[in-house]
Amino acid sequence: MRFLLALLLATSASAAAPRTFRVDYFHTGNATEERFSLDRLVLEPLPWPGNPSRPIDETNLGKYLFEVRDRATNRLLYSRGFASIYGEWESTAEAKEAHRTFHESLRFPAPEKPVQVLLKKRDAQNAFRELWSLVVDPQDMFVDPSKPPSPGPLLPLLKNGPPEEKVDLLILGDGYTAQERPKFEKDARRLVDILFTVSPFKERKADFNVWGLMPAAAESGISRPSTGQHRRSPVGATYDAFGSERYVLTFDNRSFRDIASFAPYEFVEILVNGNTYGGGGIFNLYSTVAADSLWSPYIFVHEFGHHFAGLADEYYTSDSAYLPAEDRPEPWERNVTALKDPTNLKWKALVSPSTPLPTPWDKEAYETHAREVQQKRKQIRAERRPEAEMDALFTAQRDWEEKFLGSQKFASQVGAFEGAMYEARGYYRPQVDCIMFTRDRSPFCSVCQHTLSEVIDLYAGKPARPAAPTP
Structure with missing residues (x-):
């Protein structure tokens, strides 16, 4: 009887979940200025997968932050910190000489009434300052509820409960042909298994759902411009991002978001079909890994650390496309410091x-x-x-x-x-x-593990984690 009641309550809660709303916009600028403009308002096909008990992000992670406020009362309804491709690009040499535009998205539970969406960025003192805002009316005739073309069947790789009660991770294949679907599933299961051998994910496996999607590619593999290889893969992943031969990103945010909308997700790992060493990860956007690289287990976990909890790169002897900061500001990332005090x-x-x-x-x-x-x-x-x-x-x-x-x-x-x-x-x-x-074969350090655990708590609806314990 108790089990039946719990099942009925879970079903009722799931049925009452709002749809997922998305604001697609353009982010334009250079190293010294940036501007934003609306592209479209989208009502995604699936219900909002987030936990309703933790709508406000109190982790203080991210270079950017967006808030959703009730238009009539100014009450804060939802917030999340994030990073972006633009936020990385603006620190490159190219940004000092040219303007570029990147497509980005903000996702949140579909509101019932008009809301104001505010986008903020950290200043030199790490305080968030408003850069852009817009009013979103869910009844606006330009809100697009149409369903994009299906990327194929949704594959449950790990299912521990309703999406709104779990951290939902999507493994999104790119560069796999229809005939390579079994390979994608094998690659995805192998890397997911590896993730859950690493602390703190190992201990928190029951807090996760993992899903798989694989839109069929016309050709096997993804683009690698430095070798003359170009592919129009469904998600648009490519090597050589920012001129770095190992950096894999997709700049086709529209396609990426439309494909991913067929899964309940909060985090995305783009699994690219290739054996050349490479990957990438951006906080609250996605991470990438070349599935057939000998180093895919390490890259998958490392880049997921960037994406999942905004962990900074701690290495410093490899070439980087980013220009050094002249004044060594204190980073917002938890695992690095300028040690000024x-x-x-x-x-x-x-x-x-x-x-x-x-x-x-x-x-x-x-x-x-x-x-x-x-x-x-x-x-x-x-x-x-x-x-x-x-x-x-x-x-x-x-x-x-x-x-x-x-x-x-x-x-x-x-x-x-x-x-x-x-x-x-x-x-x-x-x-x-x-x-x-x-x-x-080192693990995440103690600081990284504490930060990762804090993010798991946020999305699994657990109480906010106290400060790290004294040794």
Whole structure:
């Protein structure tokens, strides 16, 4: 009887869930100015998958933040922090010389009455400032409720409960032909299994649903412009984003959003059909991984850290398309710091009193080895040698780094280790090693794990997590 009552209540709650509303817009500008303009208002096919008990984002994550407020009362109804492709591009050299436009979306529960949508961005002091706002009337005749072309059947890869009670992750295939659908399913299941061997996802697996969608591609694979390969894949994923041969993104947000709307999702992993090392991840947008790369397990988890919890890259010896920040501002990301005030270190609750700040490690030896690897890596790519040679180089690098970093005096401690966010000086990471730092078999560091857990709580409707415990 009790089970039947719970089932009836769950069914009733699911039936009452609003549809998913989407604001599609254009984000235009350069390194010093940005503008926004409305593209379209969309009512997606499925109900809103989010948990109604945690509509307000209190994590303070993201370069941007959007709010949905009741137009009549100004009451805050919904908010989420996020990052964007534009937000990354504006820090590149190209943004100093040219304007570009990127297509973006905001998704929230469909309102019953007019709402005001406000888009904010952090200023130099990390405070959010309003950049753009618009009034959205759900009864507007231009709200488009039409259903896009179906991308194919929805594949339940892991189902633990109703979408509104779980974190909903979509594995979205790109570059797979209709005949390769079994390969997509095999690739998706393999990588999902790997994700849930890593803490804190391992311990929180019951809080997740995972879905799969694979729109059939006309040709196998995705674009890789640096080698002359171009594909019109359904999701539009491509290597060489921002000129980085390993960076995989899609700039076709319209297609991406229309395809994804056929699944209940809050997070998306784009699984691209290829074996060249590559991937990418942007907070609250999506992450990507080349399924057949030898390094896909690492890339999948690393890039998902960016997408899921806004974790910063902790490595600094690889080439980057981003220009260094002149004044070393304090990053909003939880796992990196400019350490301007060591007494107020953002993760100080995890630092033992006996650990010095900054925390010493053999940076010089690490950097000498890293430079040698980078030279060999560039030569392999320049000569277009087989991917197996790159894999062998990375394997040797992984083995060396794992042994070297594990031998450091403070290897097991949380501190402030210099070198992070593509910068050898001025930025610090919490531990000497982490999935966000190297390709070795290290776990997420303690700070990253705490942040990931906080985001799981938000989307699974759990109470807000207290500050990290003292060691």
